[in-house]
Structure formats: structure tokens, C-alpha cells
Amino acid sequence: MTPRMIRIDRAVTLLVAILLVALGLLMVDWHYRWVFGTYPTELSTGPAREVVTAGWFPWALAAAGIVLGFLGLMWLLAHLRRRGPSTLRLRTSDETGRVQADLRSIADTSGGRLESMAALTGVTGTVVTIRSRPVILLRGRVDPVASTASITDAAEICTRDLAAAFPDQAITCRILVDSPRRGKARQQSNVRVR
Secondary structure, eight states, X not given: OOHHHHHHHHHHHXXXXXXXXXXXXXXXXXXXXXXXXXXXXXXXXXXXXXHHTXXXXXXXXXXXXXXXXXXXXXXXXXTSOOBOOSEEEOTTOBTTBOOEEEHHHHXXXXXXXXXXXXXXXXXXXXXXXXXXXXXXXXXXXXXXXXXXHXXXXXXXXXXXXXXXXXXXXXXXXXXXXXXXSTTTOOOOOOOOOO
């Protein structure tokens, strides 16, 4: 998700929370009459019935449903995990030519190297975009007999190699180590190196 989408999510969540708390407080006050002493004893559905039976109401309801459905679809699509860029233009590019790094190949190679150095299985390397920057994400499962020190050392070597390859910090590396498959161990181990 983009930082803008995260801010929108937080604002909408805050607004919904405030509305729900206000509705809950109104219901409590309706029962105990602490703030507003009087409430009507009977409610009339006449005005609502007039609106619902109007000729324009089905069309307005259908249009509102289409708009809300479209907004909901846009909201869901904005929350899908976006793959990062496949290439990165390096600073050595100039008017004579463009120099690019193939990020997906770098991610695959880094994943294979991490798996060969540490007791990890099924290491995959992908490119994701986090805060508008490409990040090499390496993810694998820990072997139940692996030591934390060997995994940490391998993670540090991989991140140090990527930092040396891109000294301008155009790319960062994140390593996630998941627990073994079910039945082998229950403990989750996460090693995050940036």
C-alpha cells in the first residue's frame, strides 16, 4: 500500500470509530436519559414512507449502489499487494545510454544465496515497493535444528552484499524467516534486517 492509502485507511477507521462510539453513547443516553432528558415516546415512519414510495427513489438507490460498489472495488484494488519494479535505473545512466539493474534476478539470486548459507528451506526472493522504494524481500522457512546465530549471520551477509552493490541505498533488503511447516515446530521466528 502507498503511504497515501495508509493515511486514508487511518482517517476512515477513525471516522467510523467516532461514529460508532457516538451511536453507542446515544443509545445509552436514550435508555438512562442522562444528557438529553426527553425523547419522543413514538416515532413516525411517515416521512420515510413518502421518500421510499417516491418514483425517483429506486433510481437513486440503484445509482447509489453502483457508486458504492465502484468505490468498494477501488478500495479493494488499492489494498492489493503490488509487485515492485522489475528494473532499476542506476545513477551511472546518462545521455549516452541507460544502465539498469534487473531486480527480479537479483532477488532470485539473493534468495538462493541465503538458502545456501543458512538452514532455511523454500527461500523466495521478490521485489516489492515499500514507501515508494524498491525492496528485495527474501522469505523462507527455518529448519527446526537451525541456530539463530547462523541465520542472523547469513542475513547480515546478504544485506551487506546488497548494500555494497547499491551504495546509494537505492535498494534495501528485508528478510522474513517463518516457522517450520506444521508438525515440525510451533515457534515463529522473524529476522528483519534492513
